[in-house]
Amino acid sequence: MTTDVLIQVRDLTKTFTSASEIHALNGVSTDVRRGEVVVVIGPSGSGKSTFLRCLNLLEIPTSGTITFEGVDITDPKVNINVHRQKMGMVFQHFNLFPNMTVLRNMTVAPVELHRKSKQEAEAMAMKLLERVGLADRANAYPSQLSGGQKQRIAIVRALCMEPDVMLFDEPTSALDPEMVGEVLDVMKSLAKDGMTMVVVTHEMGFAREVGDRVIFMDGGKILEEGSPEQIFNHPQNARLQEFLSKLL
Amino acid sequence: MQAWFESLKADFELNFIQGNRWKFLLDGLGVTLIITLLAGLLGVVLGVIIAMIRSTYDKTAEGARKTLGRRLFGVLDKVCRVYLTVIRGTPVVVQLMIIYFVIFASSNNGTLIAALAFGLNSGAYVAEIVRGGIMSIDNGQFEAGRSLGFNYVQTMRFIVIPQAMKNVLPSLANEFIALLKETSVAGYVAEKDLTKAGDIIRSRTYSPFMPLIAVALIYLVLVMFFSWLVGKLERRLRNSDH
Numbered sequence: 085m086t087t088d089v090l091i092q093v094r095d096l097t098k099t100f101t102s103a104s105e106i107h108a109l110n111g112v113s114t115d116v117r118r119g120e121v122v123v124v125i126g127p128s129g130s131g132k133s134t135f136l137r138c139l140n141l142l143e144i145p146t147s148g149t150i151t152f153e154g155v156d157i158t159d160p161k162v163n164i165n166v167h168r169q170k171m172g173m174v175f176q177h178f179n180l181f182p183n184m185t186v187l188r189n190m191t192v193a194p195v196e197l198h199r200k201s202k203q204e205a206e207a208m209a210m211k212l213l214e215r216v217g218l219a220d221r222a223n224a225y226p227s228q229l230s231g232g233q234k235q236r237i238a239i240v241r242a243l244c245m246e247p248d249v250m251l252f253d254e255p256t257s258a259l260d261p262e263m264v265g266e267v268l269d270v271m272k273s274l275a276k277d278g279m280t281m282v283v284v285t286h287e288m289g290f291a292r293e294v295g296d297r298v299i300f301m302d303g304g305k306i307l308e309e310g311s312p313e314q315i316f317n318h319p320q321n322a323r324l325q326e327f328l329s330k331l332l
Numbered sequence: 333m334q335a336w337f338e339s340l341k342a343d344f345e346l347n348f349i350q351g352n353r354w355k356f357l358l359d360g361l362g363v364t365l366i367i368t369l370l371a372g373l374l375g376v377v378l379g380v381i382i383a384m385i386r387s388t389y390d391k392t393a394e395g396a397r398k399t400l401g402r403r404l405f406g407v408l409d410k411v412c413r414v415y416l417t418v419i420r421g422t423p424v425v426v427q428l429m430i431i432y433f434v435i436f437a438s439s440n441n442g443t444l445i446a447a448l449a450f451g452l453n454s455g456a457y458v459a460e461i462v463r464g465g466i467m468s469i470d471n472g473q474f475e476a477g478r479s480l481g482f483n484y485v486q487t488m489r490f491i492v493i494p495q496a497m498k499n500v501l502p503s504l505a506n507e508f509i510a511l512l513k514e515t516s517v518a519g520y521v522a523e524k525d526l527t528k529a530g531d532i533i534r535s536r537t538y539s540p541f542m543p544l545i546a547v548a549l550i551y552l553v554l555v556m557f558f559s560w561l562v563g564k565l566e567r568r569l570r571n572s573d574h
Contacts (some may be wrong), residue, residue, distance in 0.1 A: 175472060179476035
């Protein structure tokens, strides 16, 4: 692991003002270094998903800065679309495009954004499909796939843009228990290849095994962060101790 | 029975064969088709544009900065709302006559004016159909598109609109069928469309049965043919649904 900082988050706050004011994030600061796997854990409503969605500006932060590869992407003058191409995202509910084949799902962005020719993109997509064992489903539609297959496709779809960081928003929460393993395996192999990853998850086993650093959030704040060993075996924060005791 | 058949035959000859009166129907059919096609085209273009403006304004309401562009966009949205209210709140015949006798009083290209009037009318209905289609697409689809690096317009074009259009196709076909039949009031502004053609024959032969039934049959066949066409298209688009 190098010490090169890929994403720098400073004093991030997010307030939702629909019906009543909800302070989802209350001053979050952290760094994500290149090649690092950061796992974010915490109870429901702790702000961990909002934090992740702020990283590629799917949620516009209320205040604070996010510096990605040296550029403050919270600046309204920055063209966020260019930077999003470098940040792959995987959603809880897969969000594959139901009207496109698996192959088209994967190639639509690189081709239509003129990052690659159709042939190049398809060659790359096929290579990635082989890697996750789904090459035979290239011409299937998402509705013909199982949940685990859909999520593996969603991961390689994001990889087709050759991102510098992958953001995972509870990637296994909507899956049958039997299918969690196949998705985690893909994520593990990604981590082993040195991909920078920020993962919001309830899979503590994954956090322990793959995470370089674990962040515990509650009430829109980072209450504790450290190595998996530190967080799981020697938790300092009382709220974290309570959270972990309920899990085990 | 024989006598009844003979009189039917005589009626047919009187209304369609004598004086080549069938030509009225043929010409009328042409006018009806031209008005419908032009109006349908204008309606879809107008409708999609308005649907885009309205749904974009609603979708981007949260967290929008109150810039000048945003305010102008708000004005545009208001204009669209007024258009929808006025068009959907008044009868198409009245709109047609206002456009023909008031706005384009000095023009004499009745077919184009009628097409414009019906197109403006249809656009309002298409706009609401398409907007419903756009709003029915799960926001996750939109977010997936944006997260891959598509900008707003590209996400709409490549991800949302194709799915929305597929969902609204039956409603759009319905609107087109309604439009085809609505053009039958074009006679109000002296357009010799299919309905008017039947009426002209009737006024010459004083025999209402044959021309009116013929006109009705032609509309029916047109609608059935179009429905069949749309059914085929729908089955092709349903490929991904399995």
